[in-house]
Amino acid sequence: MARIKTDDKNLSRKDVIVTKAASLFREKGFKAASMRDLAEAVGVEAASLYNHIKSKTELLHDLCFNVANRFMHKIDEIEAEPISAIEKIEKLLRFHITEMIEHYEEVYVSDREWKHLEDPYLSNFQNQRRLYRKRFAAIIEAGIRQKEVKEIDAPTAVLIMLHAITGIESWHRSTQKISAEALEDNMITILVGGLTNR
Amino acid sequence: MARIKTDDKNLSRKDVIVTKAASLFREKGFKAASMRDLAEAVGVEAASLYNHIKSKTELLHDLCFNVANRFMHKIDEIEAEPISAIEKIEKLLRFHITEMIEHYEEVYVSDREWKHLEDPYLSNFQNQRRLYRKRFAAIIEAGIRQKEVKEIDAPTAVLIMLHAITGIESWHRSTQKISAEALEDNMITILVGGLTNR
DNA sequence: AAAGGTTGCTAACATACGTTAGTTAATTAT
DNA sequence: ATAATTAACTAACGTATGTTAGCAACCTTT
Numbered sequence: 001m002a003r004i005k006t007d008d009k010n011l012s013r014k015d016v017i018v019t020k021a022a023s024l025f026r027e028k029g030f031k032a033a034s035m036r037d038l039a040e041a042v043g044v045e046a047a048s049l050y051n052h053i054k055s056k057t058e059l060l061h062d063l064c065f066n067v068a069n070r071f072m073h074k075i076d077e078i079e080a081e082p083i084s085a086i087e088k089i090e091k092l093l094r095f096h097i098t099e100m101i102e103h104y105e106e107v108y109v110s111d112r113e114w115k116h117l118e119d120p121y122l123s124n125f126q127n128q129r130r131l132y133r134k135r136f137a138a139i140i141e142a143g144i145r146q147k148e149v150k151e152i153d154a155p156t157a158v159l160i161m162l163h164a165i166t167g168i169e170s171w172h173r174s175t176q177k178i179s180a181e182a183l184e185d186n187m188i189t190i191l192v193g194g195l196t197n198r
Numbered sequence: 199m200a201r202i203k204t205d206d207k208n209l210s211r212k213d214v215i216v217t218k219a220a221s222l223f224r225e226k227g228f229k230a231a232s233m234r235d236l237a238e239a240v241g242v243e244a245a246s247l248y249n250h251i252k253s254k255t256e257l258l259h260d261l262c263f264n265v266a267n268r269f270m271h272k273i274d275e276i277e278a279e280p281i282s283a284i285e286k287i288e289k290l291l292r293f294h295i296t297e298m299i300e301h302y303e304e305v306y307v308s309d310r311e312w313k314h315l316e317d318p319y320l321s322n323f324q325n326q327r328r329l330y331r332k333r334f335a336a337i338i339e340a341g342i343r344q345k346e347v348k349e350i351d352a353p354t355a356v357l358i359m360l361h362a363i364t365g366i367e368s369w370h371r372s373t374q375k376i377s378a379e380a381l382e383d384n385m386i387t388i389l390v391g392g393l394t395n396r
Numbered sequence: 397a398a399a400g401g402t403t404g405c406t407a408a409c410a411t412a413c414g415t416t417a418g419t420t421a422a423t424t425a426t
Numbered sequence: 427a428t429a430a431t432t433a434a435c436t437a438a439c440g441t442a443t444g445t446t447a448g449c450a451a452c453c454t455t456t
Contacts, residue, residue: 194392
């Protein structure tokens with residue numbers, strides 16, 4: 001009888017399922033990925049998954065909110081630091097970039113598939129998202145007031161930054177990648193360079 | 199008996215269906231949007247759609263290749279112009295931006311949902327996409343050689359540009375938009391500003 | 397070794413989906 | 427006015443999907 005392997009200790013079977021789900025949802029999209037696909041990836045029959053999870057949407061829910069919470073904590077932390085606006089922006093961007101490099105399946109799924117959440121989680125997620133962007137924009141606006149940053153529309157700048165970073169997905173799948181460090185530095189050069197005055 | 203309205207002349211009934219499909223696929227995603235949803239949006243029964251189209255995937259196919267062709271023609275045109283690399287980049291970006299502003303449902307769907315195409319169209323689309331990015335990167339590399347552009351990794355720059363532009367989708371749906379012109383100029387300022395030497 | 401809990405299996409359900417067949421209504425051409 | 431064509435309808439088929447029920451095998455604790 002097949003069993004779900006949790007080779008690395010401290011991993012629950014649910015963790016294994018959630019991780020495989022991230023990979024599958026990233027590859028096929030949430031709707032197109034079936035529970036039978038997931039079961040096969042996990043090495044078990046579809047019905048057996050339900051010993052560990054409540055529903056398919058719960059998987060998406062877990063993925064989305066895990067990611068969202070990580071970003072929320074990071075922006076809390078950065079806002080509180082006594083550094084310049086440009087430094088805050090760079091720190092936040094670097095966090096986004098490394099998150100996308102290291103946990104890209106989860107981050108990608110959270111970013112692209114949250115539409116398939118169901119209320120009340122959907123509204124909740126959308127609110128968090130809006131709030132996060134507002135806080136990011138506020139940092140940029142502070143930078144503009146202090147003349148560190150060009151006179152641009154802050155919400156537009158946030159859109160550009162956040163979407164630019166999802167481009168890392170293509171890097172991840174490309175065959176001849178530059179190194180992760182080089183990627184990060186290139187992105188910072190272009191993005192922060194585009195904001196900075198002088 | 200309900201009929202599909204093609205109020206503006208020169209619109210075939212299929213055109214009406216394709217347009218509504220773009221809107222629906224954008225809103226729900228290709229897989230989550232059903233033919234019955236589409237039929238309702240068009241004002242007709244699901245089976246009736248098949249008097250005008252071959253299949254659901256044909257709709258996606260039409261959307262994706264219409265968009266891809268427009269971009270391919272534009273890059274043909276721009277490559278041939280006797281202008282500097284930076285000017286070429288700016289022209290191409292402005293084209294992307296206005297396409298995204300004016301036909302955003304189609305462009306968005308083409309960008310996000312092409313994964314659900316079926317071979318041979320899938321491979322075909324992927325090839326076109328790769329080729330387009332290579333040509334874009336080549337323009338940037340020419341700019342680097344002529345010292346117009348910072349010494350960055352060109353493929354990374356392409357990723358950033360293209361993905362940044364999909365952020366316009368959020369602008370489109372936001373309630374308090376800045377004007378389309380202001381959006382375009384802001385994006386150019388940040389993106390081209392991030393590339394330019396000095 | 398027995399008992400209890402956990403995790404797997406098979407079978408099946410209800411539902412939703414894309415699509416086809418066959419038919420009728422509406423429009424266009426003769 | 428009649429015939430031919432186009433475009434709609436109803437009904438249904440086959441398949442895939444998320445999920446549940448009931449039972450068997452495994453592991454852990456005593």
